[in-house]
Amino acid sequence: MGAFIIKRLFQTIAVLFFVTLIVFMIIQILPGDPAQTMLGADASQEQIQKLREELGLNDPFIVQYFNWAAGVIGGDLGHSIFYKETVINLMSSRFPITLTIGISALIVTVIIGIPLGVIAAVNRGGAIDSVVVVLSNIGIATPNFWLGILGVYFLSLKLGWLPVQGYVSPFTDPIGGLKTIIMPVLVLAATTIASVMRQTRSAMLEVIHQDFIRTARSKGLKERFVIIKHGLRNALIPVITLLGLQLGNIIGGTVLIEQVFNIPGMGSLLVSSVFMKDFIVVQACVLVIAVLVVFANLFVDLAYRLIDPRIKYN
Amino acid sequence: MKRRNVNFVLFIITMIIFVLTACSDDSSTEVVEGGEENKEQGVTETSENDKYGGTVKVRIAQQPRSFGFPPAIANNPTPSIPVALPALETLGRFDQDGNVQPWLARDWDMDDEAETVTVYLEEGIKFHDGTDFNSEAVKWVFDQIIDTHPSLSAIDSVEIIDDHTLVFHFEEYISGAHINMFTIVPIGSPTAYEELGEEGNWNHPVGTGPFKFDSMENNHYIKFVRNDDYWIDGLPYLDSFEFRIIPNETTAINTFLANEVDIALHLGANSIAELNTSSDILVVDPTTSIGLRGIGIIPNTSDPDSPLADIRVRKAISHAIDREQLAESIFHGYATASNQLTLPNSWSYNPDLDPFEYNPEKAKELLAEAGYPDGFQTTIYTQNVRSFLMQAVQGYLAEVGIEVEVDVVEQARFMSMIYEEGWDGFTEFIYYSAGDELGTLLRPFFGPSPVLWGNIIGIPENVVDLVVNFDLEMEENNRQRLAHELQSAVMEEHHLFTPLFITQEPYLKYNYVHDDGYYTLRADFFTPEKLWIDK
Numbered sequence: 001m002g003a004f005i006i007k008r009l010f011q012t013i014a015v016l017f018f019v020t021l022i023v024f025m026i027i028q029i030l031p032g033d034p035a036q037t038m039l040g041a042d043a044s045q046e047q048i049q050k051l052r053e054e055l056g057l058n059d060p061f062i063v064q065y066f067n068w069a070a071g072v073i074g075g076d077l078g079h080s081i082f083y084k085e086t087v088i089n090l091m092s093s094r095f096p097i098t099l100t101i102g103i104s105a106l107i108v109t110v111i112i113g114i115p116l117g118v119i120a121a122v123n124r125g126g127a128i129d130s131v132v133v134v135l136s137n138i139g140i141a142t143p144n145f146w147l148g149i150l151g152v153y154f155l156s157l158k159l160g161w162l163p164v165q166g167y168v169s170p171f172t173d174p175i176g177g178l179k180t181i182i183m184p185v186l187v188l189a190a191t192t193i194a195s196v197m198r199q200t201r202s203a204m205l206e207v208i209h210q211d212f213i214r215t216a217r218s219k220g221l222k223e224r225f226v227i228i229k230h231g232l233r234n235a236l237i238p239v240i241t242l243l244g245l246q247l248g249n250i251i252g253g254t255v256l257i258e259q260v261f262n263i264p265g266m267g268s269l270l271v272s273s274v275f276m277k278d279f280i281v282v283q284a285c286v287l288v289i290a291v292l293v294v295f296a297n298l299f300v301d302l303a304y305r306l307i308d309p310r311i312k313y314n
Numbered sequence: 315m316k317r318r319n320v321n322f323v324l325f326i327i328t329m330i331i332f333v334l335t336a337c338s339d340d341s342s343t344e345v346v347e348g349g350e351e352n353k354e355q356g357v358t359e360t361s362e363n364d365k366y367g368g369t370v371k372v373r374i375a376q377q378p379r380s381f382g383f384p385p386a387i388a389n390n391p392t393p394s395i396p397v398a399l400p401a402l403e404t405l406g407r408f409d410q411d412g413n414v415q416p417w418l419a420r421d422w423d424m425d426d427e428a429e430t431v432t433v434y435l436e437e438g439i440k441f442h443d444g445t446d447f448n449s450e451a452v453k454w455v456f457d458q459i460i461d462t463h464p465s466l467s468a469i470d471s472v473e474i475i476d477d478h479t480l481v482f483h484f485e486e487y488i489s490g491a492h493i494n495m496f497t498i499v500p501i502g503s504p505t506a507y508e509e510l511g512e513e514g515n516w517n518h519p520v521g522t523g524p525f526k527f528d529s530m531e532n533n534h535y536i537k538f539v540r541n542d543d544y545w546i547d548g549l550p551y552l553d554s555f556e557f558r559i560i561p562n563e564t565t566a567i568n569t570f571l572a573n574e575v576d577i578a579l580h581l582g583a584n585s586i587a588e589l590n591t592s593s594d595i596l597v598v599d600p601t602t603s604i605g606l607r608g609i610g611i612i613p614n615t616s617d618p619d620s621p622l623a624d625i626r627v628r629k630a631i632s633h634a635i636d637r638e639q640l641a642e643s644i645f646h647g648y649a650t651a652s653n654q655l656t657l658p659n660s661w662s663y664n665p666d667l668d669p670f671e672y673n674p675e676k677a678k679e680l681l682a683e684a685g686y687p688d689g690f691q692t693t694i695y696t697q698n699v700r701s702f703l704m705q706a707v708q709g710y711l712a713e714v715g716i717e718v719e720v721d722v723v724e725q726a727r728f729m730s731m732i733y734e735e736g737w738d739g740f741t742e743f744i745y746y747s748a749g750d751e752l753g754t755l756l757r758p759f760f761g762p763s764p765v766l767w768g769n770i771i772g773i774p775e776n777v778v779d780l781v782v783n784f785d786l787e788m789e790e791n792n793r794q795r796l797a798h799e800l801q802s803a804v805m806e807e808h809h810l811f812t813p814l815f816i817t818q819e820p821y822l823k824y825n826y827v828h829d830d831g832y833y834t835l836r837a838d839f840f841t842p843e844k845l846w847i848d849k
Contacts, residue, residue, distance in 0.1 A: 030727070032727040084380075163574060164565065166569075
């Protein structure tokens, strides 16, 4: 297991190198000059050139990349050319927001998706199963942003229950914070809940007709025990795999959700930085997102062993 | 059994749709127009004491690059100025007629040759950090700015006469510089700058304004609190004042309708026109009489082989577009069609010029004369916010045989195109139409050393001369004559661009918000010291 983790960590470094290099290249290729964007319409060519020099934009691409990479290794993610702040500072206030929303969406997905999938499988062909199947189809087919707009219209404008936009930390104001994250979290989780529900249902259907379940029942075990202990545990491997994949979607989804609900998280920082060509911030955001996704997948791989001890890491 | 289940599901879905439909009762009500006097309904006699207290939240579309560091604000006035002005004040202010009135400067004199301006400052004013507002502070601020701001570069030096008197020495009279020195240079505390440094000062204004900077979160909010030591007794009325940065327009409208903000600025005319408001919402036109932002399309004429190098083609394009109809259908009346750089009611408008009325037949004739009877293909480069407008223009040009591709580019690329890369076909052209400052405002485009658009297409010599001469002219009648000649040279002799309209920029506020002090010239200005609410 130790060797497996070390091997994966090396792979992670390679992945991060290529991801950041590709993003760096894309930003360089994109037309537009950050110095011009910063200085505005009235700036003279001399001012623009001076700023380009200060920002190191006149250096060759590869020099710029390695300067940046050396900084990252030394714990310095750089300095935003638009916000005039260190990227670490910018991110320290935004990363927890994105993480709060992302993790909440994941928890909601697990709490709603897995039980509903199990209930649907156990009641296959029944009314509950039909409702779950229809809801999961709707969930998968509905774009997040549309769901967000619909939610704002009914829950905020018509009913006045939840705020339209913004963010209050649930750690400083639990009620206000909860109100601001309910809608973004539900909207973000909608598609993943639907996918997890379907996956759990189909995995459970496969498992509950197998011999060991029949054996468990014939031993006189309670039905709930049979379903959860024997059925669900064996059905969880594909669900965990799916959850791992959905983690990337959730993190990517925060970019859109933060725009719709005007949440000052990393997603909105990434989008505004792309528009301002604040490439240092873009690069740092991509790096953090890549690290999150890579480590989430590593965690998923390790979780297989916890669920199924027969799995060995070679 | 299966049929029962399907029926059950259908029943549930029907019920959900029924409930949602029942909830979505759209009781549209009257839109209350604002206008110059900001008609406010339901205002009863209010005593001075009732005006105190409360917080007003204002939606803005984007975070300013800086709202604390004067040189950065003056160089990038929109949206920096409206966000900075609650805390940082200027020497003078525009009134509703576009005339500069004293503010931190109580008066000024200009010598006959306009080579010097003597400025007398208000006395007894302190910055938020407790230091004195005086000649030394004003000189320090101008010393930081005059070398970096193109329209202030005419100021040669600033001389301190005494604690509250300064003399500004000009290399030459430039009308815009004399206006800009009073209106777009916010005066910040030099001591605060020394303590905080440029970066610390960047988004931390320390000025003399009615509100002190309190806190901010990038791309989220900027908060100010009451300055209890404000130099005008009894002001401001509010306890605090917040800008909410909400880029997405739909989110902004919803936030306003949910009353999470009290004023919503920087909204598209389309969004406002389509809004179902209640009678407690006001649509206000903040436009003053001296001018606004204009929108047009500008061809790259530098390639002699391009059809756009032929003036007949350029004029044909102006005849092919129904500006009046576009102003009504796209801007819902929040724009005035114009065939020139300024509004038809401006003193700088030349009534003798060809109005370039909508006439597709004439456009086709001109195209045929120029050798393009079957039209040609071209591109209009635009930014997302104006893509719908350019698509409408595309439709008009298609009618006369010109096949247009509308290429929507992001801001950074657009800036790069108009600064140095160049473009083929057209780009959108955003210009200032303020008559008084016509020369100064046109300098970056059509002046002697243009930095955008003009540097790519090349500006005819007589246009450059007229821009400069207009700027240097002090006598009123001569200024009008030069303005008319400039309009004639730009629009008739060379037809450098196709003007579409001068836009208004209406905003929304609730009727409990009074005296908000927001107005638009070529930049937005927000002076909320008298702002009060009866919520």
